[in-house]
Amino acid sequence: MKKVFSRREFLSFGSAAGGFVLGVNAGSALSSSGPEAAAAFPWPYKELNVEATKERAYKDHFKSGCMFGAFESLAGQVGGMLGKPYVDFPFALSSYGGGGVASWGTLCGACNGAAMAVSMFHQGETRSQLIQEVLAWYENTKLPVYVPAEPVRVKKDFAMAASLSESTLCHISITRWSKASGMKSFSPERAERCARLVADVAGYTADLLNNAARGEFAPKLSMSSTAAGCLECHAQGKPTANEPEVVSRMSCTTCHKEYHKKI
Amino acid sequence: MKKVFSRREFLSFGSAAGGFVLGVNAGSALSSSGPEAAAAFPWPYKELNVEATKERAYKDHFKSGCMFGAFESLAGQVGGMLGKPYVDFPFALSSYGGGGVASWGTLCGACNGAAMAVSMFHQGETRSQLIQEVLAWYENTKLPVYVPAEPVRVKKDFAMAASLSESTLCHISITRWSKASGMKSFSPERAERCARLVADVAGYTADLLNNAARGEFAPKLSMSSTAAGCLECHAQGKPTANEPEVVSRMSCTTCHKEYHKKI
Numbered sequence: 001m002k003k004v005f006s007r008r009e010f011l012s013f014g015s016a017a018g019g020f021v022l023g024v025n026a027g028s029a030l031s032s033s034g035p036e037a038a039a040a041f042p043w044p045y046k047e048l049n050v051e052a053t054k055e056r057a058y059k060d061h062f063k064s065g066c067m068f069g070a071f072e073s074l075a076g077q078v079g080g081m082l083g084k085p086y087v088d089f090p091f092a093l094s095s096y097g098g099g100g101v102a103s104w105g106t107l108c109g110a111c112n113g114a115a116m117a118v119s120m121f122h123q124g125e126t127r128s129q130l131i132q133e134v135l136a137w138y139e140n141t142k143l144p145v146y147v148p149a150e151p152v153r154v155k156k157d158f159a160m161a162a163s164l165s166e167s168t169l170c171h172i173s174i175t176r177w178s179k180a181s182g183m184k185s186f187s188p189e190r191a192e193r194c195a196r197l198v199a200d201v202a203g204y205t206a207d208l209l210n211n212a213a214r215g216e217f218a219p220k221l222s223m224s225s226t227a228a229g230c231l232e233c234h235a236q237g238k239p240t241a242n243e244p245e246v247v248s249r250m251s252c253t254t255c256h257k258e259y260h261k262k263i
Numbered sequence: 264m265k266k267v268f269s270r271r272e273f274l275s276f277g278s279a280a281g282g283f284v285l286g287v288n289a290g291s292a293l294s295s296s297g298p299e300a301a302a303a304f305p306w307p308y309k310e311l312n313v314e315a316t317k318e319r320a321y322k323d324h325f326k327s328g329c330m331f332g333a334f335e336s337l338a339g340q341v342g343g344m345l346g347k348p349y350v351d352f353p354f355a356l357s358s359y360g361g362g363g364v365a366s367w368g369t370l371c372g373a374c375n376g377a378a379m380a381v382s383m384f385h386q387g388e389t390r391s392q393l394i395q396e397v398l399a400w401y402e403n404t405k406l407p408v409y410v411p412a413e414p415v416r417v418k419k420d421f422a423m424a425a426s427l428s429e430s431t432l433c434h435i436s437i438t439r440w441s442k443a444s445g446m447k448s449f450s451p452e453r454a455e456r457c458a459r460l461v462a463d464v465a466g467y468t469a470d471l472l473n474n475a476a477r478g479e480f481a482p483k484l485s486m487s488s489t490a491a492g493c494l495e496c497h498a499q500g501k502p503t504a505n506e507p508e509v510v511s512r513m514s515c516t517t518c519h520k521e522y523h524k525k526i
Contacts, residue, residue, distance in 0.1 A: 041353040085351050090304040095390075096382035102394040106431055107370040119359035127358075131365040168369055169432075 045121040045213050046081050048206040053077060057202035058148050061195035065098025069198035070113030074205055075120045100170025108170045110194075110201035111138055121209060129219050130212060134205050135168050144196030146203070153192035160193060173197075308384040308476050309344050311469040316340060320465035321411050324458035328361025332461035333376030337468060338383045363433030371433045373457075373464040374401055384472060392482050393475060397468050398431050407459030409466070416455035423456060436460075 053073050060076075061069035071094035079086025094116060096102060097109040115131045122130060142162040151158065161181035165173035174185050174194070183189040211217040316336050323339075324332035334357035342349025357379060359365060360372040378394045385393060405425040414421065424444035428436035437448050437457070446452040474480040 041355050043353065088348050088351060090306065090383075092304050092386070093379065093382050095386070096378050096394060101370065101375070101378050101431075102391045102398070104395070104398055104431070107364065107375070112364070112370070112375070115359050115364050116356065119356050120353075123355070123358070128365045131359060132367070135365070135367055168364075168367070 042119070042121050042123055043085055044078075044082060045209060046078050047210045047213055048074070048077055050203045050206045050210070053206040054146050054199040054203040055148070058146065058152075058195050058199040061198045062152055064092060064095040066109030066194055066198050067097025067113035067116075068092065068095045068109075069195070070094075070110045070202045070205070071116050072113075073198075073202045074114065074117035074209070078120075105171030105174075106169060108138070108165075108168050108173050110198045111135055111168045113198075114201050114205040117205060118209070122212065126212065126217075130205075130208055130217065133208055133219055134201065137204055138168055138201060139166050140164070141200075143200050144193055146196045146199040148196065148199070151192060152195065153188040158189070158192075160189075160196065305382070305384050305386055306348055307341075307345060308472060309341050310473045310476055311337070311340055313466045313469050313473070316469040317409050317462040317466040318411070321409065321415075321458050321462040324461045325415055327355060327358040329372030329457055329461050330360025330376035330379075331355065331358045331372075332458070333373045333465045333468070334380050335376075336461075336465045337377065337380035337472070341383075368434030368437075369432060371401070371428075371431050371436050373461045374398055374431045376461075377464050377468040380468060381472065385475065389475065389480075393468075393471055393480065396471055396482055397464065400467055401431055401464060402429050403427070404463075407456055407463050409459045409462040411459065411462070414455060415458065416451040421452070421455075423452075423459065 056077060057069045057073035060072045063069075064072075068091070072091045075086075075089075076091045079089060079091070094113055097107070097112040100106040100108060101112070111134065114134050118130045118134070119127055142164050144160060144162060147160070150156075154160070161177065161183075163177040163180035165176050167173060167176075174190065177183075177193055178185050178190065181189065181193070183193075208217060319340055320332045320336035323335045326332075327335075331354070335354045338349075338352075339354040342352060342354070357376055360370070360375040363369040363371060364375070374397065377397050381393045381397070382390055405427050407423060407425060410423070413419075417423070424440065424446075426440040426443035428439050430436060430439075437453065440446075440456055441448050441453065444452065444456070446456075471480060
């Protein structure tokens with residue numbers, strides 16, 4: 001019989017002995033690396049209009065790529081409303097994540113940028129829960145959904161295909177969309193698709209951040225059935241001999257299954 | 264006969280029509296999102312001592328995870344020496360990338376943090392080349408190499424196994440190390456391994472940044488033979504029918520090969 005893991009069990013798995021992320025509330029102690037005291041961290045948030053965020057993210061993508069689009073439309077928009085301590089913050093820093101980091105096709109820049117924005121406003125378990133919510137939604141939602149008033153790379157009546165990525169990796173997400181649409185990876189239509197996807201991710205994240213600001217954020221998405229299946233063994237100390245106790249919170253389920261066959 | 268791709272051909276592939284990253288030198292124009300003018304971006308660099316950077320990264324990892332370790336030991340160390348404009352910069356922002364972003368096992372936080380640090384000092388093609396150099400080295404180097412004077416999670420005489428990741432993904436990198444070492448993913452030894460790997464990545468990146476500051480950076484690493492093999496078809500407009508023209512700069516060669524079998 002399949003064991004159902006609660007969200008708390010799932011999250012605590014990552015912070016077990018030797019776990020990945022240490023220093024849950026280390027934010028303010030860690031930010032004062034300069035000779036003068038830094039502003040308290042995480043930084044303040046102000047509720048965002050979800051539709052305006054999507055529009056800004058869409059436009060931002062064409063300025064400096066997908067990670068910048070997600071990050072600037074969220075953190076930059078808040079910064080523009082609040083002024084200090086955001087005034088000198090270099091939002092263009094996030095441009096490095098375009099195309100899965102310098103076009104390497106690893107983590108989708110929309111995911112990386114949204115996660116970085118969440119981290120601007122939250123630390124510790126709330127940060128992890130919010131990011132996880134974005135990543136799980138991304139993997140399990142046919143994207144893009146957003147339709148801009150004035151498309152940049154396609155005609156207004158273009159029928160945009162939507163696809164399920166089942167992964168947060170740029171390469172796989174784009175390949176799945178290319179398969180669904182019949183369009184090439186290096187086409188204007190694909191660039192348009194990514195800009196719309198960035199808008200969707202930013203809008204979804206803005207809504208989560210708004211809920212968190214109102215004290216109304218409650219994790220909704222459960223783990224994918226594939227990942228839950230992994231945890232049946234891996235979280236319970238039952239690795240087979242010479243098989244590593246793998247991390248089951250892997251987002252790329254296709255690769256993961258293939259990888260298991262290989263090892 | 265195999266075509267050899269020059270670095271320039273390889274890099275220009277990513278910025279072809281509809282490519283991922285737009286606005287190559289968009290930095291300074293994009294950073295002024297607040298009501299007041301932001302400091303010019305990218306921000307200034309000061310040469311780092313490579314060994315001191317490794318030590319700082321190793322210790323940082325135990326404060327707030329792998330991405331923080333790589334990012335803070337580079338950008339935070341520079342900020343500590345230069346003061347403005349780094350004074351209010353929240354280095355703890357980078358903590359979100361621990362364990363492959365919120366422990367999801369996607370992009371290795373050492374890679375994500377090093378890339379973010381490079382982006383603090385460089386934009387455009389130099390940024391991409393420097394990041395690529397780090398990622399390619401990471402995939403093709405047996406890690407960890409660094410041995411701390413005072414190990415945090417293991418005894419001083421512990422024989423640390425080194426492994427080849429052939430991937431920039433956290434999950435795969437850790438799994439390969441677990442296989443090489445026989446140690447579990449959620450063990451103190453694995454945490455020690457990741458801290459040392461963060462030190463190696465930060466040290467390698469500091470050396471590259473120093474070279475770039477002296478005008479002596481020249482890309483050294485060639486693409487992996489696997490990726491070069493992909494480009495033979497994919498960069499030359501020869502996708503098979505109904506097969507998407509995939510991005511061949513994919514870092515996870517194992518998964519990639521398996522994925523190709525699947526589609």
